[in-house]
Amino acid sequence: MVHEGVILEIKKNFFIVMDQQGDFIKLKYKEGSYEGQKILYNTEDIYKETKYKKISAYAAVLILVLLPAFIFMSLNPVNAAAVISVDINPSMEFMIDKNEKVIDIRSLDEEAGALINEKWIGMPYPETLLMYLNEAEAQGYIVNDSIVLVSCTFLNDDLDSAEIQNHTEDTMKQVNTDFSYVYHEENREDLKKAQKENLSAGKYKLYEEIQKVHPEIPTEELKNKNLKELRELMDDTEHFKIKQNEKDKNKDKDKDKDASPSDNDSRNDKPDDQRKNERPRKTDSNHQNQNNQGNYNKDQERLNNKEKNNSVPKDKEKEDKKNDKDSIKEKDRDRSDKKDDLKKDVQKKDKGERDKSSGKDNRKGN
Amino acid sequence: MKKPADSIDKIIKKIKAGNDTLRSDFIEQYKAFVISTISKVTGKYIDADNSEELSIGLLAFNEAIDRYEKEKGTFIRFAEVVIRSRIMDYLKKESRHKNVSIEESKEALPYIESNFDRVELREEINHFKNDLKGYGFSLKDLVQKAPKHSDAKENASLIARKILEHPTLLSEFERKKKIPVKASARYCGTSEKVIKRNKVYITAYILILKGPGESLKEYLRIKGGAADGS
Numbered sequence A: 001m002v003h004e005g006v007i008l009e010i011k012k013n014f015f016i017v018m019d020q021q022g023d024f025i026k027l028k029y030k031e032g033s034y035e036g037q038k039i040l041y042n043t044e045d046i047y048k049e050t051k052y053k054k055i056s057a058y059a060a061v062l063i064l065v066l067l068p069a070f071i072f073m074s075l076n077p078v079n080a081a082a083v084i085s086v087d088i089n090p091s092m093e094f095m096i097d098k099n100e101k102v103i104d105i106r107s108l109d110e111e112a113g114a115l116i117n118e119k120w121i122g123m124p125y126p127e128t129l130l131m132y133l134n135e136a137e138a139q140g141y142i143v144n145d146s147i148v149l150v151s152c153t154f155l156n157d158d159l160d161s162a163e164i165q166n167h168t169e170d171t172m173k174q175v176n177t178d179f180s181y182v183y184h185e186e187n188r189e190d191l192k193k194a195q196k197e198n199l200s201a202g203k204y205k206l207y208e209e210i211q212k213v214h215p216e217i218p219t220e221e222l223k224n225k226n227l228k229e230l231r232e233l234m235d236d237t238e239h240f241k242i243k244q245n246e247k248d249k250n251k252d253k254d255k256d257k258d259a260s261p262s263d264n265d266s267r268n269d270k271p272d273d274q275r276k277n278e279r280p281r282k283t284d285s286n287h288q289n290q291n292n293q294g295n296y297n298k299d300q301e302r303l304n305n306k307e308k309n310n311s312v313p314k315d316k317e318k319e320d321k322k323n324d325k326d327s328i329k330e331k332d333r334d335r336s337d338k339k340d341d342l343k344k345d346v347q348k349k350d351k352g353e354r355d356k357s358s359g360k361d362n363r364k365g366n
Numbered sequence B: 001m002k003k004p005a006d007s008i009d010k011i012i013k014k015i016k017a018g019n020d021t022l023r024s025d026f027i028e029q030y031k032a033f034v035i036s037t038i039s040k041v042t043g044k045y046i047d048a049d050n051s052e053e054l055s056i057g058l059l060a061f062n063e064a065i066d067r068y069e070k071e072k073g074t075f076i077r078f079a080e081v082v083i084r085s086r087i088m089d090y091l092k093k094e095s096r097h098k099n100v101s102i103e104e105s106k107e108a109l110p111y112i113e114s115n116f117d118r119v120e121l122r123e124e125i126n127h128f129k130n131d132l133k134g135y136g137f138s139l140k141d142l143v144q145k146a147p148k149h150s151d152a153k154e155n156a157s158l159i160a161r162k163i164l165e166h167p168t169l170l171s172e173f174e175r176k177k178k179i180p181v182k183a184s185a186r187y188c189g190t191s192e193k194v195i196k197r198n199k200v201y202i203t204a205y206i207l208i209l210k211g212p213g214e215s216l217k218e219y220l221r222i223k224g225g226a227a228d229g230s
Helices: A050-075 A110-115 A125-138 A161-173 A188-196 A201-213 A219-224 A231-236 A248-254 A262-267 A269-274 A285-290 A292-304 A313-338 A342-356 B005-016 B020-029 B031-042 B052-067 B075-098 B102-113 B116-134 B139-145 B150-165 B167-176 B181-188 B192-197 B199-209 B215-223
Strands: A002-010 A014-019 A024-028 A038-042 A080-087 A091-097 A102-107 A147-154 A180-186
Touching: A002 A024, A002 B031, A002 B116, A014 B139, A014 B215, A024 B139, A038 B031, A080 A125, A080 A161, A080 A201, A091 A110, A091 A125, A102 A110, A102 A125, A110 A125, A125 A161, A147 A161, A147 A188, A147 A201, A161 A180, A180 A188, A180 A201, A188 A201, A201 A219, A201 A231, B005 B020, B005 B052, B005 B075, B020 B031, B020 B052, B031 B052, B031 B075, B052 B075, B116 B139, B116 B199, B116 B215, B139 B199, B150 B167, B150 B181, B150 B192, B150 B199, B167 B181, B181 B192, B192 B199, B199 B215
Parallel strands: A147 A180
Antiparallel strands: A002 A014, A002 A038, A014 A024, A080 A091, A080 A147, A091 A102
């Protein structure tokens, strides 16, 4: 529709116009007009300001009201006991209280924002973690060779660190995909620094650790890499050791630091020796689910002979990798001999797992 | 623009066959489109009284009708291209003619175009704005509070006319610098609420009608359907 109007006043962003129908309206500002000019205009020229103004006014009021509360809450999380960050490559953080209830969820990137659900607040942490992981799995963020970096920062002594780790690892076992994970604990200083950089505490610490070994790599470059690409670098660090996520059935034996699979030790000396330092490892969960014992044997066999044990297709891939691993393990052994005594405790605990696992050191080798 | 594309093709065929009334109807119907296309090219509003651009645009649209073939895509797209290029040609010619760059001409244009007629109108507008200020309203208030519905507008303008014709009410209005709500409501046979709600609009209307010049008044009277009540 064409309308005609007289410009009554020219403002910075709009004209005030009286049209032929006796309406007083605002039109978008255009060059070359002057007060008193009669102009033709379309409905599309009408200046739509009142709406935005209203919305922005409401928004401003809302922000003013909420900001102090928000600041107060973020500075002084009522009874937060720990912050747990989960990096898949979407990154997010849980804040939990001393009862392991989730009191806040924060996404650190857009992808994570789409995965999390505010309804999770108030639910137990392990349940929430599982839902998040399942969601990530459903969206294709977790695949078989994914690495999930879970990092826990305790804000006070209300929670037991071993318990949280158990709950975390148990939860991850309930996810169907065979991913690897790293569980790490951070201190509060690191969390603060990480939050300043808008990173998860886990990633922040990981970058720091990698740079300890590889000071030549700039942080920006690390930020641009996803966890899979960081895998090799992770292997070089002291603290970020990748663990294969074990399936539920093997839970008891697989808890890296808690289980003490003594009988496995005797059966499988070889892999044990080979992997004295904590190396990333990957197991074939299908086998484990069928039968742990048989699994160990199979793995053992596989180490020696790749052609056997093809009952499950997945094995094949793993066997190929084992090829490399044999040589790598030699290296590992050398290295591990030099490692300090402190490590040995951990190694023992890990033996059982390693027995089953066919050793995933190929990255190292590559 | 409301009609589907295939019927446009049919209309154009008929126009080409010599149906001239249909041609002028069609052009009239698409005037808004022509105007918005021109406005997009020039980045300005089109002057309602004498606009070279508008006539060039309409000619270009007419030309587009004659030159349109189905192979050239949709008619609207084609017409837009034709109008665009004609207007661009015109702007180039203009700037060459004036021997100044387009940038300069943009700045210079308002003063060149504002003839004496417009000066008069501008003075009236200033007068009106000052009057309005005297009653405690700004143009912005007017934009915000003017009735949007045509019935409401008509009603308000009728009230304004009645007040204007009533000497006591008008003198009261001028003395107190506000509408004598109670007396006016009684006189006009409406509720006080209606007057209160539309007080900005009614005030503005009275001020325009009792203003010194004729241009604004004419503008409302000649073209405004609602204002023609009396």
